[in-house]
Amino acid sequence: MTYLSIPYPPAAVAKGIISLQDNLQRVATFKDQMETLSTALSWPLRVFKSETFCFIQGALIQYFITATALWTAMIATHCLLAVKLRKPMAVAAAENYKWYHLTVWGISLVMTAVPFAVQDYAAKGAIYADAGIWCWIATPYNDYQVALLYGPMWGVFVYTIVAYTYVAFKIVQARKFVLKSSGGAGKASQNSINRFAFKAFLYCCVFLSAWVPGTINRASALLDDNPMHQVYEFYLAQTIVMPLHGFMNSLIFFFFALTGSMGESTNTTSDQKGSTDLHSPRSMSANNKENDNSYELKKVSYR
Structure with missing residues (x-):
């Protein structure tokens, strides 16, 4: 489903709906697509039962889900730097964009390669193999599932909450300053704060719905590795969400992009209504009449 919500809509739609100048959001949507595509390979892998394809899926899931967590952290860091350094978002992105890429893709590659060293050390068989729901870090390596993915994922979640809380605090401070200096900008400032808070809340809800069932399954497997003692409903929830x-991240992204562009177009229309179009036929006709009248006056004065 994510793969259908492409972040590059046709030009006619994109022109009126969304501007893709924010490369961070664009890359984040791409890695979400790759994450979903990796997990969607489970059904054909069950049919063909290929160890090679199982290994590929396991490595892809580890790589792109790790990238998902890291890009979430980078977007939070991006907002944090923009507020901390008091720079426009575009300037902060231009200065740090390459470092975001190096950090995310580099650490993801390391976290995907580490299991090979673990495999040689633990001697429990192939580490990228059948993990129950799909091919990933195999069931005998339950503790490494937590160490290499679930632990860092929840660490990123806590960091993101702290970062956005700090950003929201600074925004509220800025709003108070704006209200003191200009009462007319208070409503727009409050709308921006509400929009930011609602967007962050939705992303947190998506994260929790996606990762709470899997975390419960991992904790249960660590306490009791007998598959017959696991809770089926949690595995079903993890398989679905x-x-x-x-x-779901793409839905949030496009919803706010759509409502944001609609708001901008409404403001632009209202501004245009308040001003006179100098290039309209009526205005041009009036200007011509004024020019003709001034020309006649000049003729009279010359006589």
């Missing part, structure tokens, strides 16, 4: 993680 985790592949939809990127799709």
